[in-house]
Amino acid sequence: MTTPTLQVRGKEDLKKELKKLLETFYALEEDPFIPGQSKIQLSTTVYDAEEAMGVMEAILSGWITQGRLVQSFEQKYAEWVGRRYAVAVNSGSSANLIALDLLMQDGKLKSGDEVIVPAATFATVVAPVLQLGLKPVYVDVDPKMLNIDPHQVEEAMGRRTKLLIAVHTLGYPADMTRLSKLAQSAGLLVMEDCCESHGASHRGRPVGSMGLLGTFSFFVAHNMTTGEGGMIVTDTLSHASLARSLREFGRMPQGGERYYSDDRLSYYDSRQVFERRGYNMRMTDLTAACGIAQLKKVEAMNEKRREAARYYCERLRPYETLIQLPVEQPGNRHVYYGFSLVIQKKSPFSRMDLVSFLDDHKIESRPLFGGCLPDQPGFRKAPGRIVGKLPVSRWLRDNALFIGVHPKINEAERVYVVETLSKFLERYR
Numbered sequence: 106m107t108t109p110t111l112q113v114r115g116k117e118d119l120k121k122e123l124k125k126l127l128e129t130f131y132a133l134e135e136d137p138f139i140p141g142q143s144k145i146q147l148s149t150t151v152y153d154a155e156e157a158m159g160v161m162e163a164i165l166s167g168w169i170t171q172g173r174l175v176q177s178f179e180q181k182y183a184e185w186v187g188r189r190y191a192v193a194v195n196s197g198s199s200a201n202l203i204a205l206d207l208l209m210q211d212g213k214l215k216s217g218d219e220v221i222v223p224a225a226t227f228a229t230v231v232a233p234v235l236q237l238g239l240k241p242v243y244v245d246v247d248p249k250m251l252n253i254d255p256h257q258v259e260e261a262m263g264r265r266t267k268l269l270i271a272v273h274t275l276g277y278p279a280d281m282t283r284l285s286k287l288a289q290s291a292g293l294l295v296m297e298d299c300c301e302s303h304g305a306s307h308r309g310r311p312v313g314s315m316g317l318l319g320t321f322s323f324f325v326a327h328n329m330t331t332g333e334g335g336m337i338v339t340d341t342l343s344h345a346s347l348a349r350s351l352r353e354f355g356r357m358p359q360g361g362e363r364y365y366s367d368d369r370l371s372y373y374d375s376r377q378v379f380e381r382r383g384y385n386m387r388m389t390d391l392t393a394a395c396g397i398a399q400l401k402k403v404e405a406m407n408e409k410r411r412e413a414a415r416y417y418c419e420r421l422r423p424y425e426t427l428i429q430l431p432v433e434q435p436g437n438r439h440v441y442y443g444f445s446l447v448i449q450k451k452s453p454f455s456r457m458d459l460v461s462f463l464d465d466h467k468i469e470s471r472p473l474f475g476g477c478l479p480d481q482p483g484f485r486k487a488p489g490r491i492v493g494k495l496p497v498s499r500w501l502r503d504n505a506l507f508i509g510v511h512p513k514i515n516e517a518e519r520v521y522v523v524e525t526l527s528k529f530l531e532r533y534r
């Protein structure tokens with residue numbers, strides 16, 4: 106018996122082989138869609154050999170924590186959004202916490218200050234406000250746009266109101282023109298939560314480029330993903346530096362003098378000098394490798410989402426007396442994190458009726474995030490001020506849902522979704 110000889114090749118050759126293998130893997134056919142049996146997912150990762158090879162290269166380089174790739178992802182991301190600086194973190198929730206904390210460190214906010222938030226939103230838009238001792242002011246949303254209602258923002262302003270968090274819900278841009286004008290006249294700061302809206306724009310301006318700070322999430326359900334991940338964007342160098350310090354234990358900026366001295370510390374290694382109380386919310390180079398690859402594809406992926414949304418809108422239009430479809434206002438570019446369906450007031454069926462029907466037909470759906478957040482168990486008794494009775498947010502809490510329009514939804518799946526929804530809605534027409 107002969108022993109197989111191990112062919113010794115160089116690292117670069119092996120990498121090329123690895124890349125070819127990954128390309129072959131991702132070129133394999135996906136399982137065929139079987140109507141009624143295959144699940145129509147709310148979201149899915151759209152990865153190929155580029156992401157997989159990016160991660161492999163990071164592993165093979167031996168550097169897997171925050172490093173060169175995180176820095177490169179930050180630079181590319183800042184450029185894409187049209188901001189000077191981007192600071193990568195481990196989630197969108199961390200991005201929100203750090204963004205608010207840096208405004209406190211900078212003296213722009215202090216404990217007890219009020220922060221205007223949309224009532225219909227996700228938990229970690231508001232949780233960091235409370236975690237930092239700030240006070241949320243819940244404002245109703247616009248019934249068509251599902252975003253914070255500028256009229257209600259005007260009502261909400263008080264002596265201690267200092268910041269407005271404009272959330273671009275479901276990839277639908279908020280009315281930043283009116284919100285910015287209002288904020289400017291009242292001396293309010295504006296921060297944009299773009300966690301659900303990478304690549305959306307308002308009057309030609311990308312979301313994240315209009316407020317003092319913008320935050321993004323790269324969780325799997327989102328328009329571009331790194332599994333988990335987040336980003337803070339800003340034009341202010343001191344804010345970027347504070348964000349970098351906060352994400353890394355609160356330590357002093359690196360890359361300058363190796364040793365630090367003051368009246369108590371003598372020639373102390375700067376890596377162990379903590380200027381503030383921070384967190385560990387760093388992104389790893391493995392994550393950043395995915396982000397770099399995804400950033401090249403996000404525009405094309407968004408176009409696919411927009412195309413699927415157009416398809417649904419056109420075909421579901423006859424049922425608009427029963428169900429409200431997304432509305433894209435002139436000048437806005439929606440990127441459809443999901444496709445919203447809001448049950449009209451006069452419809453004779455409930456959300457549960459519709460969701461059960463969709464479940465039975467293997468079409469995934471979700472309510473509109475937290476619905477009306479101050480009604481959620483964890484927020485009911487927390488400090489906060491509610492402006493009015495929040496009729497729209499409470500309607501959405503009970504009557505809104507969204508379905509998937511991710512870039513992998515193909516023609517057969519789209520046809521099936523429309524047929525299924527039509528079958529349900531026809532009963533009530």
Ligand SMILES: Cc1ncc(COP(=O)(O)O)c(C=O)c1O
Nearest residue numbers: 196197198227229300322323324
């Ligand atoms: C508006 C909004 N903000 C913040 C987050 C938090 O992002 P992450 O899941 O990355 O922590 C989400 C999550 O979906 C969100 O929808």
